[in-house]
Amino acid sequence: MFVALRDLRFARGRFALISSVIVLITILVGFLSGLAGGLAWQNVSGILALPFDKMVLAASDNGAATDFSSSSITQKQADTWAEAEGVTSATPVGITTSRAESESGEAAITIVGYGASPNQELSPEATVADIPRSIVLSTGAADALDAQIGDTVTIAGFKLLVSAVGDDWWYSHTPVAYTSLADWQDIAATQREGTIFATGVAVTGSPQWDQVASNTHTTAKGQLASLTAIPAFASEVGSLGMMIAMLFSISALVIGAFFTVWTIQRSGDIAILKALGAATRTLMKDALGQAGVVLATGVAVGVAAVIGVGAIVPAALPFLVSPLTTALPAALLVILGLAGAAVGVRSVTSVNPLSALGGAR
Amino acid sequence: MIEFSDVTLTYPDGSNRVTAVNQVSLTAVAGTVTCITGPSGSGKSSLLALGATLIQPDSGRILINGTDAGGLSTKDASALRREQVGIVFQQANLLPSLTALEQLTVMNELGTQGARARRPAAGRRATEILATVGLADQAHKRPHQLSGGQRQRINIARALMNRPSILLVDEPTSSLDQERGSQIIDIVLDLTASEGTSTLLVTHDTSHFARMERVVEMMDGRLVDTHARAARSAKSDET
Numbered sequence: 001m002f003v004a005l006r007d008l009r010f011a012r013g014r015f016a017l018i019s020s021v022i023v024l025i026t027i028l029v030g031f032l033s034g035l036a037g038g039l040a041w042q043n044v045s046g047i048l049a050l051p052f053d054k055m056v057l058a059a060s061d062n063g064a065a066t067d068f069s070s071s072s073i074t075q076k077q078a079d080t081w082a083e084a085e086g087v088t089s090a091t092p093v094g095i096t097t098s099r100a101e102s103e104s105g106e107a108a109i110t111i112v113g114y115g116a117s118p119n120q121e122l123s124p125e126a127t128v129a130d131i132p133r134s135i136v137l138s139t140g141a142a143d144a145l146d147a148q149i150g151d152t153v154t155i156a157g158f159k160l161l162v163s164a165v166g167d168d169w170w171y172s173h174t175p176v177a178y179t180s181l182a183d184w185q186d187i188a189a190t191q192r193e194g195t196i197f198a199t200g201v202a203v204t205g206s207p208q209w210d211q212v213a214s215n216t217h218t219t220a221k222g223q224l225a226s227l228t229a230i231p232a233f234a235s236e237v238g239s240l241g242m243m244i245a246m247l248f249s250i251s252a253l254v255i256g257a258f259f260t261v262w263t264i265q266r267s268g269d270i271a272i273l274k275a276l277g278a279a280t281r282t283l284m285k286d287a288l289g290q291a292g293v294v295l296a297t298g299v300a301v302g303v304a305a306v307i308g309v310g311a312i313v314p315a316a317l318p319f320l321v322s323p324l325t326t327a328l329p330a331a332l333l334v335i336l337g338l339a340g341a342a343v344g345v346r347s348v349t350s351v352n353p354l355s356a357l358g359g360a361r
Numbered sequence: 362m363i364e365f366s367d368v369t370l371t372y373p374d375g376s377n378r379v380t381a382v383n384q385v386s387l388t389a390v391a392g393t394v395t396c397i398t399g400p401s402g403s404g405k406s407s408l409l410a411l412g413a414t415l416i417q418p419d420s421g422r423i424l425i426n427g428t429d430a431g432g433l434s435t436k437d438a439s440a441l442r443r444e445q446v447g448i449v450f451q452q453a454n455l456l457p458s459l460t461a462l463e464q465l466t467v468m469n470e471l472g473t474q475g476a477r478a479r480r481p482a483a484g485r486r487a488t489e490i491l492a493t494v495g496l497a498d499q500a501h502k503r504p505h506q507l508s509g510g511q512r513q514r515i516n517i518a519r520a521l522m523n524r525p526s527i528l529l530v531d532e533p534t535s536s537l538d539q540e541r542g543s544q545i546i547d548i549v550l551d552l553t554a555s556e557g558t559s560t561l562l563v564t565h566d567t568s569h570f571a572r573m574e575r576v577v578e579m580m581d582g583r584l585v586d587t588h589a590r591a592a593r594s595a596k597s598d599e600t
Contacts, residue, residue, distance in 0.1 A: 002463075002466075002467055002470035002476075003456065003458065003459070003467060003470070006458040006459055006463065007458045009458070010457065010458030010503075011458070269456050269457075272450070272454045272456065273456075273467075273471065274439070275413065275415060275442070275448055275450075276442065276443070276448065276468065276471060276519070277439050277440065277441075277442035277443025277444070277446075277468075277471050277472075277523075278439065278443070278471040279436065279439050279440070279443075279471065279472060279473045280435070280436075280439070281473055282470070282471060282472065282473055353415050354410055354415045354416060356450060356454055357406060357409065357410055357413070357415065357448075357450065357451070357531060
């Protein structure tokens, strides 16, 4: 790094320029990641709050997985899963979106009916109380309805007592409220024809997943895979993810192009150093170290800007600042940038030291 | 000591090969300057490049302090140059981002390991040798802030930084006026004596021959004449 650090100081204008590009790309990636994270959170946090190893949904006629909006599980299917060898728990889950009204407001919320037992724990903060016709509101639902514990919320003509206000749970961009499966079935029955038991089954344990799924004409998906059964999540994250991937590619190409030109420009210096006895390994380490410093600096400034903006962004904007949306993209930018730089500086190995003899500089 | 024994080097030229160095045998001993002269294209710089292990001969043997430099890998040749061979380039070839002092201390950083531990000693050596070439007060200046003569002095100081036993000097006065050129030759002669290097000096400038221990002339890749100083002195006495 002896020459690399001095080059950085000496050619500070050029390195400031490429660092600025890296900062801007990092900010763009950070904003998109934060937005993707925020949108994802508003899609899936209500599902991730449920404890399960795999979510069982009904299979379509051709055996493919259905999504949460079209899946319908019968009691027989749920019972078969509950009785399957290796299953620790199999809790039916109902999901439906409905309008809710309180004394001071109304809003669309997603009602999640969870569990045969109304005492089933949802999170450390909230439980579905064993009071008939009760409901646990997420903070978003409580805000939208301007409701508090002890208030009454009306959904599809049923009056439900607010027994707790829990965490910031969302499903498909609507705030979530949890109730017992029985209450959910009553609400769902007003929206669909016929008897409906549940949307899916939250299963824990280690059964023969494929075998039981096949026997019950259902599908079982792990936590992350089950999220793709939320249509809005799959489409939003897919398109934003593609943009982020494009930015990663652009970043690697820009860094690679810069260091290719930079290495060509300093090939005379490299020839001199080689003629003086520099090991090729030392020169490669020097060049990559230089790229690493430029990348780390640019990415660090970019991430700091994203975190700063994340701290002041209005709460209504779905923007998530977490290691997943800052540290992970930052690490990927550095790794891909270094890969691009490695391609750029590989010509160090082919510089002929003989060109330093008799060369006019 | 560096010893060329029957060394031949050819270059490809289209479908033919050009002989740049033709069966040259030459030995440079410690503490002396061997001056190599000859017209352009006579093979002087090629001989220097062979001595610097930058190219391999087609045939013959080059011994550097007993090591056969002809069969070395690129890695080993680099290590040999780093540790035993100092090169003074025709142009100063200084790195623009480094100060005068750093042009010297960079020589400590070229290997693959141990640079950090050697830094204090390298700093002392760089300061000492910079003073020897009369540039102690220019230590923190960059190349663009120095004159051509000063840059060439740093070029020489850099070559001697790692205490090489072989010093290869390629036309160091070609871009300098007579007075500065003469000062540079003085420095090469003085440092050869004080550092005990086996020095090969390539130059066109005949005005410096009188001060050389030995002058050899090349023509079309061959050594055609070798003069000892005593012989030349005798010759000049006769005239």
